[in-house]
Amino acid sequence: MKERSIVVDADVHNAMKNGRELLPYLPRVWHEQWLEMGIGAARVYYSAVGGAMKDAMPPNGGGPGSDPAFMHEHLLKPNRIDYAILTSGIEISLYPDPDYANAVASAWNDWTIDNWLAKSPKFRGSVLINNTDPAAAAREIDRIGSHPGMVQVIMTSASSTLYGQRAFHPIYEAAERNGLPVAIHPGGEGRGISPAPTNAGYPTRYMEWHNILPTGYMAHVNSLVCEGVFEKFPALKFVAIEGGISWLPHLMWRMDKNYKALRSTTPWLKRHPSEYIRDHVYLTTQPIEEPANPQHLLQIFEMIGADKCVMFSTDYPHWDYDNPMMALPPMPRELKRRIMGLTAQELYGLPDPERAEAGSDPAAAGDIGADGGGRSASEAGSPQGRHEDWGGGA
16 A cells, blocks of 8 residues: 655735734734734835735635634645644844844744634644844743744844844754754735835835745855854754745855865854755745746756655645645655655654654544644643743743
């Protein structure tokens, strides 16, 4: 009998049906501000196609991505997806008040545990942090990072400071201490307190903005390597979600070339930059590049060692969602197995799906349609009222 390969979707956006869902997890002092401002990073560009697929609206109300049961039936079940890595709330780091942002990030994590991870072992969470306050972010990673359903730390790719710089090192130290990769995700470039999306200012239209997002990823990866982050934190893994793939060979080659002449300026580097990238940096597929000749993409896969670093993602429920059955070009079977799930399974420490469904997975809670049985946020060591003294805990 042919063995079915595991499928992991490394970028799935869950949401709240209503902002009031967060109130039980948020200190009372922030309630009015949350209901008025929410994440607070207002959109800059108009999209003619909207933000989400029209058929992703749950029939019982709420916006796209707001109903775990509907997501299971609409995304996971028909596409035979074994795990969905949840990525949401990312723009909270772009809010100007760090105390508010810290409180919202913590509340968001507890809401995720109670309202998503407790619904099905197929859902895995990302520890949301406010990276403008690295000390508080590190505390949040330590507070919630040991929960078995949380598989990575997540923050926005939009930042006024490159992520290799030492101000962010407490975040990486905490992530490494908890055995969690650190992921970045786009969408906030040019919003909130982030700088302009390019070093030449703001693109005129959404299409231009969307096209150029990978340049920020190049800058962050370059910074992480050259600042010695992976020497200082040798177990750290970094996930570049939704930033594209084809730019990576160019960056690796350029960095290696310049290292030959300029290595004295980065004496802490003990290897070529490309070696650090191969060992520490992961990419997700959506939005996958689609060259006229599909073989060209496979050549890029070969250049970067895609069997070790590329993970499939759909970006559900966004408008540019990639269907697992159609997104990738024909490729060798073993390469496809790794991209579709094996690499993510190894990175995130995910059990075989049969084990999770049988209940032997420590992160397994109830399942969709069950009466519960999962751990709540308070049972997982994250009491809802923890921030009543918000000045200290936030």
